[in-house]
Amino acid sequence: MSKRKSTSTAEARKATAQSLLKGLGESVYSDLDEGRFPSLTLASRSVRNIVYDKKLQQFILGATTVKKSSGNIKHIRPFTQLVWLAYFAKKLVDEKRTSTLRDVFYSAQAFDVEFQDQSESDELITDLEVLMQTAREGMNIYPEERSAIFGNMTIEYTVPGYEGKKADLSANPDGVMIGPALTTAEFAETDAEMVIAIEKGGLFTRFIEERVHQKYKAILINTAGQPPRSTRFLLRRLNQELGLPVGILCDADPWGAHIAMVCKSGSAGAAHLRELTTPDAVWLGVWASDIVKYKLPSDKLTDVDIKRLYELKQDPRYTEKMWHDELDVFLKIKKKSEQEAFARYGLSYIVDTYLPEKLQLMKSA
Amino acid sequence: MSKRKSTSTAEARKATAQSLLKGLGESVYSDLDEGRFPSLTLASRSVRNIVYDKKLQQFILGATTVKKSSGNIKHIRPFTQLVWLAYFAKKLVDEKRTSTLRDVFYSAQAFDVEFQDQSESDELITDLEVLMQTAREGMNIYPEERSAIFGNMTIEYTVPGYEGKKADLSANPDGVMIGPALTTAEFAETDAEMVIAIEKGGLFTRFIEERVHQKYKAILINTAGQPPRSTRFLLRRLNQELGLPVGILCDADPWGAHIAMVCKSGSAGAAHLRELTTPDAVWLGVWASDIVKYKLPSDKLTDVDIKRLYELKQDPRYTEKMWHDELDVFLKIKKKSEQEAFARYGLSYIVDTYLPEKLQLMKSA
Numbered sequence A, B: 001m002s003k004r005k006s007t008s009t010a011e012a013r014k015a016t017a018q019s020l021l022k023g024l025g026e027s028v029y030s031d032l033d034e035g036r037f038p039s040l041t042l043a044s045r046s047v048r049n050i051v052y053d054k055k056l057q058q059f060i061l062g063a064t065t066v067k068k069s070s071g072n073i074k075h076i077r078p079f080t081q082l083v084w085l086a087y088f089a090k091k092l093v094d095e096k097r098t099s100t101l102r103d104v105f106y107s108a109q110a111f112d113v114e115f116q117d118q119s120e121s122d123e124l125i126t127d128l129e130v131l132m133q134t135a136r137e138g139m140n141i142y143p144e145e146r147s148a149i150f151g152n153m154t155i156e157y158t159v160p161g162y163e164g165k166k167a168d169l170s171a172n173p174d175g176v177m178i179g180p181a182l183t184t185a186e187f188a189e190t191d192a193e194m195v196i197a198i199e200k201g202g203l204f205t206r207f208i209e210e211r212v213h214q215k216y217k218a219i220l221i222n223t224a225g226q227p228p229r230s231t232r233f234l235l236r237r238l239n240q241e242l243g244l245p246v247g248i249l250c251d252a253d254p255w256g257a258h259i260a261m262v263c264k265s266g267s268a269g270a271a272h273l274r275e276l277t278t279p280d281a282v283w284l285g286v287w288a289s290d291i292v293k294y295k296l297p298s299d300k301l302t303d304v305d306i307k308r309l310y311e312l313k314q315d316p317r318y319t320e321k322m323w324h325d326e327l328d329v330f331l332k333i334k335k336k337s338e339q340e341a342f343a344r345y346g347l348s349y350i351v352d353t354y355l356p357e358k359l360q361l362m363k364s365a
Helices: A010-033 A076-095 A101-110 A118-132 A201-209 A229-242 A254-265 A288-293 A303-314 A321-333 A339-345 A349-364 B010-033 B076-094 B101-110 B118-132 B201-209 B229-242 B254-265 B288-293 B303-314 B321-333 B339-345 B349-364
Strands: A039-043 A050-053 A058-061 A065-069 A148-150 A153-156 A166-168 A186-190 A194-198 A218-222 A246-249 A282-285 B039-043 B050-053 B058-061 B065-069 B148-150 B153-156 B166-168 B186-190 B194-198 B218-222 B246-249 B282-285
Touching: A010 A039, A010 A076, A010 A118, A039 A076, A039 A118, A065 A076, A076 A101, A076 A118, A101 A118, A101 B201, A101 B339, A148 A201, A186 A229, A194 A201, A194 A229, A201 A218, A201 A339, A201 A349, A201 B101, A218 A229, A229 A246, A229 A254, A246 A254, A246 A349, A254 A282, A254 A303, A254 A321, A282 A349, A288 A321, A303 A321, A339 A349, A339 B101, B010 B039, B010 B076, B010 B118, B039 B076, B039 B118, B065 B076, B076 B101, B076 B118, B101 B118, B148 B201, B186 B229, B194 B201, B194 B229, B201 B218, B201 B339, B201 B349, B218 B229, B229 B246, B229 B254, B246 B254, B246 B349, B254 B282, B254 B303, B254 B321, B282 B349, B288 B321, B303 B321, B339 B349
Parallel strands: A194 A218, A194 A246, A246 A282, B194 B218, B194 B246, B246 B282
Antiparallel strands: A039 A065, A050 A058, A148 A218, A153 A166, A153 A186, B039 B065, B050 B058, B148 B218, B153 B166, B153 B186
16 A cells, blocks of 8 residues: 555644634623623524635635624524534534534523424524534534445544544445544545545445455545535545545436435535535546447436426526536436446446446546 | 353354255155155235234244145145246255345246246245245345444354454444345454444444444444344344343334344344344434424424324234333424434433433333
């Protein structure tokens, strides 16, 4: 294995989160010291303030801000909730513990901080992200883990009890889960030349069995459907820290296309964050035009599929010609196919024939 | 680590599957040689032939059989499909490759064997299981992987390219995926004294962070909801091959209870199999009575929850007093709680207070 050492980032991320959260606390204290009602000002997340940035290739928040002031009786509740959340996040980061969104909702009750339901606490956690300009994962608040990774790469964990411990991501042929530990691990060594993210576990397993990681020097990621944010964060890290091209392979339907798009350009809901997108990621397929080209077994598009395609056609993320053309092909042929449809030509076909053709796209990207 | 070597089982399982599948082929050939229309006789899977066996604590198939004969024009289609499936499964086992249910459906098209849709091929795969008295996993046909495992255990892989390679299941603090490789691995060494299966990834991560694997010498499994069959198979192996008690921790609602029950007693749909159940598994909680005892934050049961509880009360798997009583408590208090609700008492409470009380149940089981 050649050595490709990434700069140490986990400690830096932790220090950043701590200093941002501390800053928030200090601003509240200084308001109080100077006899002012403490307040917090953050970018507005209203639909009118979400705009698409062509250069960044993602949605961003515009210039409109909202102020939550403890001097306004209507704001006292969200202001208090937000300050408690910052306190709780700071505690998590300090103690090197992680929490889920659900845990946060219940933990609030231990402090007699009220959230009506989890959607209210989730909303406030997003406000905290906007305020801190940091993804909640950086504040140790994680989603459920689902995705997995496999490949010729040694990582170095940074979580408590595992500091400096290395793990070989090719040691377990079913893959390793992508959770808080993996998301924050350092990349120690790899000879990989690309990353391939795959929508489904079945094909992920097939790729490992067919040695795609060796044949194409690829790190493989099972996104398990629309990937959790921590997986999108990891894709970006692999791309930015190691300079590896990222390809995404999904079902040939509007939902599959959108998995690729969200990996690439993120979602409107995370318009306040820059760390969840991989603008250079390449949609390898399965394209609508591949259904025709490879004569794949297919199903008819449903009305819901077709409605979704018309929505995507209006979406600013899909303006690039190639993406737009593929949406049109779907609408023209009115068919969809799954990744597994290639099994029609034998179990190895997708690896031996389809993949090499598609990987050319990553070289020219 | 003390040594606890399990007998080599992967090779034995492979040999069994091969000989069973070969036997099927031979019976078809010998019918032909002797001038008879080949036929296959298997236990009926009709609802009337599914009975609950109290001693085995699971559903089994009764004495009624069905015969699929190539001499009957109505049977030619399913007979051909079944023989092709056996051929395809034999090929998978011989070549040490795995396949998903979806792959099998598409692969049939390469052989011009027709299945109307995947539900038809799934049905026939179940028929093949009945005929072979072997789970499809033993014939290398797997579901999508979702679950994960973590703990002080060294396993030895048996899949191609990994024969004899060992892996330490405590090396990756987010857990390792449970797929074909892990399901067929040998248990090499462990000092574990129990297995705890957990319904949700969030709590699985919490348990690892709180060192439950060390404090209680437990192997931890994230079932990710109702566990895939391969995970149930692994739970049974850990119980039977290593003699480890298995405890299951789920949400306090009818769906959580049923996750525990399916791990313990299996499903009616798998009445033809004995390798997916762990009759000695213990439902650790969260019980309906725990909602009251621990004053957990709770939600009201929905109409669907209540309907489900009445169904479970009629289910022969729930006749044991303790299970039946808990169903009644749900109906009385009309409340449900999630595992995360314990966060109300701080993030460590579930590990430091609740778990030790519950683990007593496994000692007395």
